Amino acid sequence: MKTRAEVVIIGGGILGCGVAYELSRLGLCDVVLLEKNELTAGTTWHSAGHLLLLDDDPAIARINALSLQIYTEFQGTTGEEIGLHQEGSIRLATTPSRLDRLQRLTEKMAALGHPSEMIGLDEIERRFPLINLEGVLGGNWSPREGRVDPSMVTHAWARLARRNGVEIHRQTPVVGLVKEGGHWHVETSSGNVRANHVIVAAGFWTPDILRALGIGIPILPAERQYLVTEEIPELGSLPAELPILRDFDVPLYFRQEGKRLLMGVHEPHTPFCFEKGIPPDFGQELLPPDLDRGSACIEAGILRVPKLGEVGIRKVVCGPTSRTVDFNGLLGPVPGHRNLHLLAGFSAGIGHGAAVTRLLAEWLVAGAPSLDISPLHASRFGDFATAFYIRQMLGEAHTYGSLEVGKERQAGRRARTSPLYHRHRAAGALFTARRGWECASCFPWDLPVQPAEAIERELSVLKTACGLVDRTACSKIEVIGPDAEALLEKVFAASRGLASGAAVRFHRPLLAREAPARVTLARMSKHAFFLVLEPEHGLLALSLLVQQAEDGADVAVRDVSASWATLAIVGPDASKAMESLVSPRTDLQRFDVDRAIDIEVGFASARVLRYRAQREDVWELHMPFDCLVGVDELIRRGDTVADVGFKAFDQLQAGKSAERANDARSLAA
Numbered sequence: 083m084k085t086r087a088e089v090v091i092i093g094g095g096i097l098g099c100g101v102a103y104e105l106s107r108l109g110l111c112d113v114v115l116l117e118k119n120e121l122t123a124g125t126t127w128h129s130a131g132h133l134l135l136l137d138d139d140p141a142i143a144r145i146n147a148l149s150l151q152i153y154t155e156f157q158g159t160t161g162e163e164i165g166l167h168q169e170g171s172i173r174l175a176t177t178p179s180r181l182d183r184l185q186r187l188t189e190k191m192a193a194l195g196h197p198s199e200m201i202g203l204d205e206i207e208r209r210f211p212l213i214n215l216e217g218v219l220g221g222n223w224s225p226r227e228g229r230v231d232p233s234m235v236t237h238a239w240a241r242l243a244r245r246n247g248v249e250i251h252r253q254t255p256v257v258g259l260v261k262e263g264g265h266w267h268v269e270t271s272s273g274n275v276r277a278n279h280v281i282v283a284a285g286f287w288t289p290d291i292l293r294a295l296g297i298g299i300p301i302l303p304a305e306r307q308y309l310v311t312e313e314i315p316e317l318g319s320l321p322a323e324l325p326i327l328r329d330f331d332v333p334l335y336f337r338q339e340g341k342r343l344l345m346g347v348h349e350p351h352t353p354f355c356f357e358k359g360i361p362p363d364f365g366q367e368l369l370p371p372d373l374d375r376g377s378a379c380i381e382a383g384i385l386r387v388p389k390l391g392e393v394g395i396r397k398v399v400c401g402p403t404s405r406t407v408d409f410n411g412l413l414g415p416v417p418g419h420r421n422l423h424l425l426a427g428f429s430a431g432i433g434h435g436a437a438v439t440r441l442l443a444e445w446l447v448a449g450a451p452s453l454d455i456s457p458l459h460a461s462r463f464g465d466f467a468t469a470f471y472i473r474q475m476l477g478e479a480h481t482y483g484s485l486e487v488g489k490e491r492q493a494g495r496r497a498r499t500s501p502l503y504h505r506h507r508a509a510g511a512l513f514t515a516r517r518g519w520e521c522a523s524c525f526p527w528d529l530p531v532q533p534a535e536a537i538e539r540e541l542s543v544l545k546t547a548c549g550l551v552d553r554t555a556c557s558k559i560e561v562i563g564p565d566a567e568a569l570l571e572k573v574f575a576a577s578r579g580l581a582s583g584a585a586v587r588f589h590r591p592l593l594a595r596e597a598p599a600r601v602t603l604a605r606m607s608k609h610a611f612f613l614v615l616e617p618e619h620g621l622l623a624l625s626l627l628v629q630q631a632e633d634g635a636d637v638a639v640r641d642v643s644a645s646w647a648t649l650a651i652v653g654p655d656a657s658k659a660m661e662s663l664v665s666p667r668t669d670l671q672r673f674d675v676d677r678a679i680d681i682e683v684g685f686a687s688a689r690v691l692r693y694r695a696q697r698e699d700v701w702e703l704h705m706p707f708d709c710l711v712g713v714d715e716l717i718r719r720g721d722t723v724a725d726v727g728f729k730a731f732d733q734l735q736a737g738k739s740a741e742r743a744n745d746a747r748s749l750a751a
């Protein structure tokens with residue numbers, strides 16, 4: 083085994099082998115893949131292998147489409163057999179709301195160029211003759227969806243990666259991972275490898291591997307089951323293979339497996355496994371099946387496809403897999419850790435597999451993925467996403483189909499709160515969770531005022547008087563050192579020429595093709611910079627900064643969000659409110675917009691940024707957490723400053739009134 087490599091990949095499932103192949107395809111062949119058991123031994127070998135194309139989230143739908151394209155081309159161009167079937171799939175609607183959702187999905191996907199259509203009962207029966215249509219209102223027909231054989235794919239990718247020069251070592255468990263002198267030392271039972279980059283693609287084992295480094299990864303292992311029937315003679319005489327049949331409301335799926343049917347058996351709750359830790363010797367085994375747990379699903383299956391009740395069950399497969407709270411995997415740099423990348427936690431690791439392995443390889447080789455991967459960022463959670471949080475979230479929605487894009491989730495709330503949370507609550511705030519923070523979105527204090535009206539009223543306060551916005555949830559990052567400017571210039575191209583005490587604001591994607599992030603960058607002194615981002619973008623910005631720091635660069639990047647609370651005083655009367663908080667010796671008249679300064683504000687030694695949101699004056703005060711309540715009281719003592727939620731402030735910053743109706747709708751949901 084090599085003792086040095088540019089990239090070490092931990093895990094030889096579909097994702098580890100996929101990224102090994104994709105890296106080598108892009109010319110990065112100095113790669114070692116380490117697998118503790120046999121290739122596919124984790125979740126991959128017992129997967130059903132379905133490929134979805136449609137998704138409520140357009141970014142995921144694009145990833146699905148890329149995967150399907152790669153699988154199709156791969157089989158065509160390499161001649162490698164990967165068991166690709168494109169028998170199509172039918173999504174059933176048995177409730178008006180599901181029918182409506184499918185209709186919207188169909189339209190959304192058509193706009194993305196993914197062909198699918200709504201079909202009636204006759205057409206459903208024609209395509210899936212074994213169905214009992216009782217209770218079915220209609221469905222969506224998606225002709226290109228299908229499946230691959232996950233083991234065939236994994237071995238094909240491994241074969242080609244090896245041919246390109248990648249070393250693959252089976253029966254080689256990684257037992258330690260240490261950062262030393264800018265390199266990763268990957269320790270195995272048969273020697274160590276020094277690597278510049280490490281990709282952890284170890285499925286549900288991933289949190290265990292990274293825990294030793296003090297890194298929490300929000301993945302829990304859970305069981306997933308399907309059953310395969312005995313032969314059904316009618317299946318032998320069908321003119322074409324049956325499409326995959328899905329009912330997300332049960333949830334269940336059927337697909338044809340030769341002359342048998344395979345049915346996904348879902349439980350009413352997430353069946354977590356390995357509660358006391360993964361046994362050290364757990365390898366390729368399956369788990370004991372438990373069909374009682376899924377009996378309601380089986381009954382619904384028999385109702386839908388009565389043949390299921392007439393034939394025996396040949397086998398039940400129950401295997402461990404990974405769960406994150408939104409069923410999407412974790413892709414990209416581990417926040418705060420240079421050259422350490424995640425490719426794990428995928429519930430649909432086969433369906434997403436071909437795309438996500440290519441996108442991660444592009445990220446390493448070309449500096450960025452070529453598609454929007456925001457729903458998969460490894461930085462989309464944070465330390466608050468503990469095992470307890472994951473359990474709460476999955477207690478609310480434990481299957482993919484039960485999540486609706488844009489619908490506010492109620493589980494996992496108050497994971498993080500500002501010191502002003504209870505005051506805001508008493509003031510009648512409505513809250514929205516943002517990266518675990520419970521944020522006051524608006525203050526309809528005289529209910530039944532609708533959120534939209536409250537936001538409108540608060541927007542008017544910001545434009546005509548003075549509003550106080552708690553922005554404690556926003557992310558704050560310090561970049562300090564002689565090489566800070568060069569690093570910031572590389573990542574944001576915005577720091578050059580910025581004078582000490584000056585601030586600049588910009589609105590642009592952190593990664594190409596993603597939605598723009600709003601960034602405030604202030605230069606506090608020659609070598610010290612301060613960044614403020616919305617909560618959704620902070621960890622990604624941190625990841626990019628840490629990732630792009632040159633070897634040996636004299637720069638420290640620190641997430642200081644947990645040390646600084648933030649209030650924004652906004653509006654035409656904001657300067658007056660500020661004057662009452664600072665020493666008479668502080669001449670605020672000289673403190674112009676787009677400036678940053680460290681001064682005393684009330685009880686706090688604060689960092690103050692002044693900027694404009696559209697035309698309105700904003701004084702953003704960053705202060706130690708323990709000063710927030712006192713400063714908040716001081717600001718409000720004259721009754722001339724009103725509480726404003728983040729929605730109105732967001733709209734002020736965006737300058738768009740068209741967003742209002744949508745915001746109000748999602749708040750009301």
Ligand SMILES: Cc1cc2nc3c(=O)[nH]c(=O)nc-3n(C[C@H](O)[C@H](O)[C@H](O)COP(=O)(O)OP(=O)(O)OC[C@H]3O[C@@H](n4cnc5c(N)ncnc54)[C@H](O)[C@@H]3O)c2cc1C
Pocket residue numbers: 092093094095096097098116117118119120121122123124125126127128129130131132133254255256257283284285286287291305306307308399400401402403425426427428429430431432433434
């Ligand atoms: C019953 C079932 C049905 C499924 N159906 C579908 C489906 O229809 N469509 C779909 O897209 N997905 C499906 N999935 C999920 C899909 O199978 C997974 O998302 C995918 O296999 C994950 O692949 P992976 O490479 O991330 O993980 P794994 O296949 O688990 O690979 C991880 C590898 O890491 C190795 N490893 C762990 N620790 C170490 C270590 N310390 N050192 C070295 N190696 C290590 C393991 O041995 C393992 O081989 C299904 C899963 C199950 C259980």
